[in-house]
Amino acid sequence: MALISLSRIVAHWASVQPDRVAIDHEGQQVTWAELDARTNRLARAYEALGVKQDDFVTIALPNGIEFIEACIATWKAGATPQPISARLPKIERDQIVELGAPTLVVGVEPGAYDPTPCVPVNFVPDAALPDTELPERMASSIKAMTSGGSTGRPKLIVSKIPAVWDPDMPYLEIPQQGAMLIPGPLYHNGPFLWAMIALFKGCTVGVTTRFDAEATLAVIERLKIDVVYMVPTMMRRIWSLPEDVRNKYDLSSLKALWHLAAPCPAWLKECFIDWLGAEVIWELYGGTEGQGSTTIQGTEWLTHRGSVGRPVETCEMKVVGEDGQTLPPGEVGEVFLRPLDGAGTTYHYIGAEAKSIEGGWESLGDLGWMDAEGYLYLTDRLSDMILSGGANIYPAEVEAAIEAYPGVQSSAVIGLPDEDMGATLHAVICRPEGAVDEAEMKAHLAEHLVRYKIPKSFEYISEPVRDDAGKVRRKMLREERIAAAKANA
Numbered sequence: 001m002a003l004i005s006l007s008r009i010v011a012h013w014a015s016v017q018p019d020r021v022a023i024d025h026e027g028q029q030v031t032w033a034e035l036d037a038r039t040n041r042l043a044r045a046y047e048a049l050g051v052k053q054d055d056f057v058t059i060a061l062p063n064g065i066e067f068i069e070a071c072i073a074t075w076k077a078g079a080t081p082q083p084i085s086a087r088l089p090k091i092e093r094d095q096i097v098e099l100g101a102p103t104l105v106v107g108v109e110p111g112a113y114d115p116t117p118c119v120p121v122n123f124v125p126d127a128a129l130p131d132t133e134l135p136e137r138m139a140s141s142i143k144a145m146t147s148g149g150s151t152g153r154p155k156l157i158v159s160k161i162p163a164v165w166d167p168d169m170p171y172l173e174i175p176q177q178g179a180m181l182i183p184g185p186l187y188h189n190g191p192f193l194w195a196m197i198a199l200f201k202g203c204t205v206g207v208t209t210r211f212d213a214e215a216t217l218a219v220i221e222r223l224k225i226d227v228v229y230m231v232p233t234m235m236r237r238i239w240s241l242p243e244d245v246r247n248k249y250d251l252s253s254l255k256a257l258w259h260l261a262a263p264c265p266a267w268l269k270e271c272f273i274d275w276l277g278a279e280v281i282w283e284l285y286g287g288t289e290g291q292g293s294t295t296i297q298g299t300e301w302l303t304h305r306g307s308v309g310r311p312v313e314t315c316e317m318k319v320v321g322e323d324g325q326t327l328p329p330g331e332v333g334e335v336f337l338r339p340l341d342g343a344g345t346t347y348h349y350i351g352a353e354a355k356s357i358e359g360g361w362e363s364l365g366d367l368g369w370m371d372a373e374g375y376l377y378l379t380d381r382l383s384d385m386i387l388s389g390g391a392n393i394y395p396a397e398v399e400a401a402i403e404a405y406p407g408v409q410s411s412a413v414i415g416l417p418d419e420d421m422g423a424t425l426h427a428v429i430c431r432p433e434g435a436v437d438e439a440e441m442k443a444h445l446a447e448h449l450v451r452y453k454i455p456k457s458f459e460y461i462s463e464p465v466r467d468d469a470g471k472v473r474r475k476m477l478r479e480e481r482i483a484a485a486k487a488n489a
Helices: 009-016 032-048 065-076 090-100 189-200 213-223 232-239 266-276 395-402 438-446 474-488
Strands: 021-025 028-031 056-059 080-083 104-106 144-147 155-159 179-182 204-207 227-230 256-259 281-286 293-297 315-320 333-339 347-350 361-370 376-381 386-388 391-393 410-418 422-430 457-461
Touching (some): 009 032, 021 032, 021 065, 028 032, 028 065, 032 065, 056 065, 056 090, 065 080, 065 189, 065 204, 080 144, 090 155, 179 213, 189 204, 189 227, 204 213, 213 232, 227 232, 256 266, 266 281, 315 361, 386 422, 391 395, 395 422, 395 438
Parallel strands (some): 056 080, 179 204, 227 256, 256 281
Antiparallel strands (some): 021 028, 144 155, 315 333, 333 361, 410 422
């Protein structure tokens, strides 16, 4: 099969399997024929609101059928979906809308961004609009995802992959006309890609509003899921279920469980390999920018324990020392990667500049080493970014919100080890007047931050957190608190 534009790909599968379920959201279902007709009408509604070729459409919808339909309608209009969390505080959403300059914002009340049109959640297009096929269009970018930076300011990562796909192309172990489950937030790059590529390949895609360990196993059984996307926190919560609960569901349909977005403890990975089989467990390491990635199947991992795999065939990687030299196997340095097609061929930023070294090599901010066979092993992160439950959290953004509270002179946000989430946020706050009521601080932060970025614990001190140069030694703060916790255990 040749490349098919994303404005035609749903119609293709609707002609092949019109009555098969395309999307299942916790039992609410839409068939391929219904999905095609509904998104044709929705695309016309978007066009009537001003969406044109290669525009951005900001999509602030929760997980569900409506989110996926909004993306498909955007592609049918020749535009690029730009997903964001439906739960973003207005301050953060405003920054992203200003940065991306979309021609339509989906999921917010009309008038919120005048003169830019907005449509609310549960928007229903005019029934008088035709649901027949539209003229074929192809956006020059398949997606524009949102990310933070070292400063915590948002940036857009605009893919240079055009809005076309070959359903026959092998990709991520996703079978054609199979079944995929996405229990993660669709506005994140990983869940978005896995869900959409599964649709492009004619799969039934199951999505959940939020992750629930037992409910996830029940959906795998009910929809006979072939492939599921997870982060290690989800795996940890599944493994914490009572053994009789975990084993009462039929998971025999499962051919691939992908985990990514955060390091997976070796013991947990071994448990899943023993439970589901080494051939089922897959891991991917890479970034939204798409410069390159590594993958590894459980069968390989057992002979390269702790590795995240070897670079895929479209990229190259190397480990670099502090003075810029390429390090030999076994030595720890910063991990750099580069697409074989050349630097800048996979994405461009809006709101940031790429950080690279000579030759177009770019870093995702990780430290690691490679063995003689080319397998990559990660050891730590260079940046201040904290990974919690698979989400990237930038301390500077959280600290700015804390320091907006009266009496706070400075703050430092660190990640403390957590068996479930990988890390939890702890705030060290310099406020000479003393501590404030935790509920008050959390209410204040909720006006500025999405919920998962709000620290779980607060500590108040009277001495400055930062030195005279404005620097904060996060590593030292973190090590001191870990040591204190161990001493008091």
